Structures are given as C-alpha cells and as structure tokens.
Amino acid sequence: MSTHNLITGASRGIGAAIAATLAIDDIRLVALSSADGDLSDPATPDRLWRTNLDKLDGRIDVLVNNAGVFEGNPLDDPDADWLANWNRTIQVNLTASAQLCRHAVLHWQERASGGRIVNIASRAAYRGDSPAHWHYAASKSGMVAMTKTIARGYARDGILAFAICPGFTMTGMAEEYLASRGGDKLLADIPLGRVAMPDEVGEMARWCALEAPASMTGAVLDVNGASYVR
C-alpha cells in the first residue's frame, strides 16, 4: 500500500530535499509552502490539515514538520516588537508543528492505523543560539521535547515520532547566517570542515519517515559534522 505524506516548508532548502527523497512511485506527497498558507497565522495549520487530508483521500501516514523561520530579535528592540517577534517565531516553528502533530495523532488514533512524525528541529535546541535568537533556540527545544512526549505517549498505538537536529545546512537560511557571522570562522568550528548539505538531511528524514525501526521512536538525530556532540 502506498504511503500518504504531508510535508511543510517544501518549496526550497531542506524541505525541498526531503520532498525529493519522497518523490518515489508508491508515495503520495503533498509538499506545502507559504503559498499554501502562512503558518504564523494560528488558523492556518488546522485548515491545512483538513484541506490536505481531503486531497489525500482521507489518509495521511507521515507528517514532516520542516517549515521554519530564523529571524533576528535584538534585545534592545522596543518591548512590543521584541514580544511580537518572539511570538511569531514560536508560532511558526513550534505551535504550528504542534497543531499539525495533534491532528496527526488524533487521525491515527481514530483510524487505529499508526503513523510517523518527523520534526526538523535544530542543533540550537541543545546548544542555544545567538543573543538575537532566544526564540529560535526555545522553539527548537520545544519541538524536541514535544517529539519525545509524542513518542512516549503513543508508541503503543504504533505512532512513532523522530526529531532531526541539523547544524548549519547549505540553504538560504544558512547562507545569510554565514555571511553575517564570517563564514570562515564558523567553518573552523565544524570538524567535518563543511556545513551539511540539504540532501543529507533529506536522506535522514526519508529514513525516519519510511524505514527507521519502531524501537527508535523518540530518537533525536544530529546532523552537524560533529560541531556539537552530546
């Protein structure tokens, strides 16, 4: 039987690479981007779930939460701006993923079918991030904790959940970061000597989505060239 997959943030970068690995014969894939709905709007995830469940004939087997933003939030911004930026990143990176995970778990419980969640978190979940990115690191830590909670809560129902934590990965997001922080110095911090490539993360996500053994549920996989080992 073919699997029905839903992935967010698939227009470019890591999400496009994951979608490419899942573009195989026996898979039906809905690959979303901001053109399908802005995840900073709390109404969007519920709508996206319902619309795309219909599009996939009432069955989704795999949910990949990949969409994310990495936007600076300087401490000395005006109070209201800082809070608005905090809330926007938490909404897009964490709350929208939680809303979609909730629908997926309810859907799999109702169908008694099991299913798989792959959440794209970040090295920042463990290592923290820059002073302008408290919200980003917090959103990704939240995603890791949520993934573990789902794994522990619903493993008996065949519902599996994995998190992947990329370090720098060569996408638009990382290119901006490398340019702003001095690329050479950052590369010196990566024992592998280079940033990760999107297709490396794509292959890990494909494996978690389709093949990883059930006993691995709750695992958090690093892909960072040993720049942060734990």
Ligand SMILES: NC(=O)c1ccc[n+]([C@@H]2O[C@H](COP(=O)([O-])OP(=O)(O)OC[C@H]3O[C@@H](n4cnc5c(N)ncnc54)[C@H](OP(=O)(O)O)[C@@H]3O)[C@@H](O)[C@H]2O)c1
């Ligand atoms: N690149 C890295 O170094 C790195 C490191 C660690 C973790 N990650 C994580 O990996 C994931 C993918 O990162 P990336 O580098 O591939 O990012 P990217 O190249 O900036 O792409 C982001 C994707 O998310 C979508 N997106 C952004 N804001 C959205 C919104 N408000 N509503 C709906 N969709 C939205 C974008 O859609 P549009 O094209 O329509 O805007 C795009 O498909 C993110 O969760 C990121 O935090 C990346």
